[in-house]
Amino acid sequence: MRDLKDRKELLETMMLIRAFDEKVDELYAEGTLHGTAHFYVGQEAVAVGVMAALEEGDVITGTHRGHGHAVAFGLDLERMAAELLGRASGYCHGKGGSMHIADVEAGMLGANGIVGGSMGIACGAAWAFKQRGEDHVAVCFFGDGAVQEGIFNETLNLAAVWKLPVIFVCENNQYAMSLSVKRGFAHEPLSERASGYGIAGETVDGMELDEVHRAASAAVERARSGEGPTLLEAVTYRYLGHSKSDANLYRTREEIKQWRTHDPIQRFAAKLEEEGVLEKEAWQSLNEQAKEQIEEAFAKADQEPEPDPESALEDVYA
Amino acid sequence: MRDLKDRKELLETMMLIRAFDEKVDELYAEGTLHGTAHFYVGQEAVAVGVMAALEEGDVITGTHRGHGHAVAFGLDLERMAAELLGRASGYCHGKGGSMHIADVEAGMLGANGIVGGSMGIACGAAWAFKQRGEDHVAVCFFGDGAVQEGIFNETLNLAAVWKLPVIFVCENNQYAMSLSVKRGFAHEPLSERASGYGIAGETVDGMELDEVHRAASAAVERARSGEGPTLLEAVTYRYLGHSKSDANLYRTREEIKQWRTHDPIQRFAAKLEEEGVLEKEAWQSLNEQAKEQIEEAFAKADQEPEPDPESALEDVYA
């Protein structure tokens, strides 16, 4: 698990996430990658802000838009890159690809290609903590779209009734594919669903890392002290298309531009400058470093061998 | 559809429902009926109060505990009895039994053996009304247990977003089988879930017919005028076991006794006496009449022939 106690680390991690997904976008554009991927660009403050509230032993579940969660958690960049390239050294030995990167042993319980698909899994991890008397927490990331799915209701209710140490982090990035939150819901903020379950709920500016961190810390604190789950809504935005193939017909350029003015990385960098943590303009060189790290990860991964085709028949059963 | 404009009718209908299910209980006890059934005894004011707010052309969906909804809607008692007895003249020609009584043409879209199973169906009927520009409404009955299911979330959200003319009537009878509402939820009243969907919500005393009727009328009015769905919670109680086989280990005799003191039939009868609609003690003779009607329905149904076994192969496809 990534150690995020340092404020510069937080910024660097956001930069890594962005550089990673911008690289992936580029690789799709040039036809190097197959399958599909979903980019976290714009939402970096959510994963990093939440992760900063966690401690060794805590676990997370991700989504189809999962690279950000994985990088924030501290997964190895080269093994992530290798997985996207379908290599044997990838996290899933090339079997999972973008939507299934996981490091179960470390506590990253997997991205998930099914919207809402990991909500039960996160509750199960929280159940295990509770049953074993451990004071760890499980964080479940999901999008606004998942709030529309049945399992949202089932798992929030279970977690509420059993006071499970789970934090439901809804990344409200304004769209579920082409469906805007305006068209997908008749009521906002989404965190107001929480009261109906008898749990805590809060909506925060998901472009503001410190806000996310503060709210997540409070939620983690509640969970650790046996007060049960929280529904934490982080209002954010995805800059890029839903997935590698998206003509963005359902939103305007202006809207995207407008949101980009609230960029979580720039905001946080500016803040660190103000705080004196960062020297003026230093963030640009940090950004270059992040990009280099990503380039290196992909370059190294690209040297790795393809898996043996016959390995496709393995790992069905333990 | 039953015409329930008259207050005496309302009382008589509640009595019919009770007599029907007490008869069914008796038939199970003596081993005449097979399969299973769920009794509506205690909840009569809900079905009848809601039905009184409807008009010809409106539709309803029922539940596994569906005899009350069917009787309130005005289904033929003999054909209902025949269905329970598995006869060819039953509503489903003996194929459905207790949990599947329906009269689709009349607008009773079926009891349902799956908890929450008819919530989508009710939305679909409401969708048809809306699309066709008809000002009818669909009423969806379900229990507190269904509120825990995924489809509750999905359908309430769909209905809210599309402002469908559907009324979600949650019969909170305190238990989902053996699970009390106290153990099944961390927050009450259940109607407070409504606000999270951006729809109207109200909780009423489900043992008080006029209360149910008033709230249902308001909901129907909203639905007809394009204001969308309502979540109406009727707080009620089932006097008998969950189904024919239930040792009632999860609740006390005292609790049952206590609830029986709020009996919806006795309350409403007393009210009608006060109002002068009913002469003193007249309710007892009405009750006798109801029982006789039920006896007669079952006696006649019992004369009906069994279906031809080969008919089991029919009606799979239209």
Add this chain to the structure above:
Amino acid sequence: MPNGVPNGVREITYREAVREAMVEAMREDAEVFLMGEDVGVYGGAFGVSRGMVEEFGEGRVVDTPLAEAGFVGLGIGAALMGMRPIVEIQFSDFITHAMDQLVNQAAKLRYMFGGKARVPLVVRTPGGAGTGAAAQHSQSLEAWFIHVPGLKVVMPSTPYDAKGMLLAALDDPNPVIFYEHKLLYNRKGDVPEKAYRVPLGEARVSREGEDITLVGAGLVHRFALEAAEALSDEGVEAEVLDLRTLSPMDHEAVLRSVEKTGKLVVVEEDVKTAGWGAEVVSRVVESESFYALDRAPARVAGADTPIPYNKNLEAFIRPTPEKVVEAAHKLLDSRAGVYA
């Protein structure tokens, strides 16, 4: 002829054929509507409904929230009321969310209600692998639904059948699961402009031959055809059947062919164990045609694994024309048995 096309037949893609069927049905009948995730301005995940919301509006080409059980249920209710909903499940893998609605409701309402209900619902969904989308976006689960009486299951392999069978499905008073294949969407074929119906439940002999019967459906029916060409170069003339409808299954057509060739290879994309091919094989060997078989029949199917991400791994576990040829060779080379 409109656009000067002879007999109104043009070459269009499978995608366009599906769309054309929907558009024609919606123009004809105001009770037909399309509902699903991103079917509106996005045009559907695979572009099938592109342009439709512009013609029919948001009331009839309906973007739904993510609520597969909810909106399939809604479709069932609307169908029960006499409407003709087309519900799209964005990837067939997500049909797992709607199993109760499809299996316990759509398929059974009519029967449970003693025949006094109809559920004319069409569920369209793209199935199949080959796109590198990995295990949760690549499945072929159609065998589940042929195990559910009350449902019909169709899986057309050509643009012509796609259009004609979708229109037939919309006429059908029963719930129909309509399987499309992502890798077929760009395939082209001759399709009449006017509306026409291809009856459900009838297989098609797509190639005649005397030596061996290859039965396929959907994308892999094309693999069977390709294999047949390769075999023909070796002097083996395969008869190829396109099942088209998996339920009700036209096993009579299979029996007729097997009676002639005495040899059967079923080609299916789904996981081999308990796939629909097992039903084809079983219906053949349970019938009198068993005695016409002079070789053990064979299935060429997906491996008994989830679908892996890596291209080569994915190719390794999927059926291919080459694997069909190989199976045919193996079968032809094995000892013959002729009943006394």
Add this chain to the structure above:
Amino acid sequence: MPNGVPNGVREITYREAVREAMVEAMREDAEVFLMGEDVGVYGGAFGVSRGMVEEFGEGRVVDTPLAEAGFVGLGIGAALMGMRPIVEIQFSDFITHAMDQLVNQAAKLRYMFGGKARVPLVVRTPGGAGTGAAAQHSQSLEAWFIHVPGLKVVMPSTPYDAKGMLLAALDDPNPVIFYEHKLLYNRKGDVPEKAYRVPLGEARVSREGEDITLVGAGLVHRFALEAAEALSDEGVEAEVLDLRTLSPMDHEAVLRSVEKTGKLVVVEEDVKTAGWGAEVVSRVVESESFYALDRAPARVAGADTPIPYNKNLEAFIRPTPEKVVEAAHKLLDSRAGVYA
């Protein structure tokens, strides 16, 4: 011997055997827990867990809200963390709600994660008809799950196997769907008191014979045995196999028997089309054993209909021992074919 039972073997019911396995596992391992609707003080809809909450408390015998997808998902997560959850689905029909969790999550996590995860989840569920509970409470849907690589599917027919296989399922690092049958719960049989394991994936020859092979599983395996007795009275000695595990399927055991008898009847309770019997038949005829068959094989299965409520209707469409005998007669009377 405890309670003076010779060798610690007593006659107990299938229900008690299932409970005993759970109790013994929970005593042995604090990481085992039982979760489901009404499994606590109610004792489960069929009384299987009666008395357990009293011993283990509400933290380990857990009444759940109605949330089949949610609590199956929770079981998966707990299993991923190394716990050993037993999740009960109250009627197997409601497994339709948990299909995504079982198929897209439990079955595939390990594979998708490149082998670096285990999901030792046991899902217990009562299946089958014969109780007058009609179409939504009577299904036998186990064939779906054998079509899903990554899941194991077991369906024991005796109290002995029920206990031994449930303990084996709990040892297994993979997700196992454990099918019980409502009409088996009261059946009695000899069961050792001590814990023991019956390995998954091994069929059992429950009756030896030379003339015809009957393959069954679960409740209807008993129909096969009864049919065998009736046939024996006529001088026909049937060999009866109890598959016990449907996935992985022990087809080798079936092949061995068919090689001997040359005749195969599969007895299954589920809907015939695309039931698990089709897979049994297919594995036999695809193998060398095809040439050992001297008659077309047959399946005795449920009709291709939902389950009706009325007793006689229900009986009409279900398999019975009589229908097995009839199928055997028909098969034996049909023309023989022996390969040259």
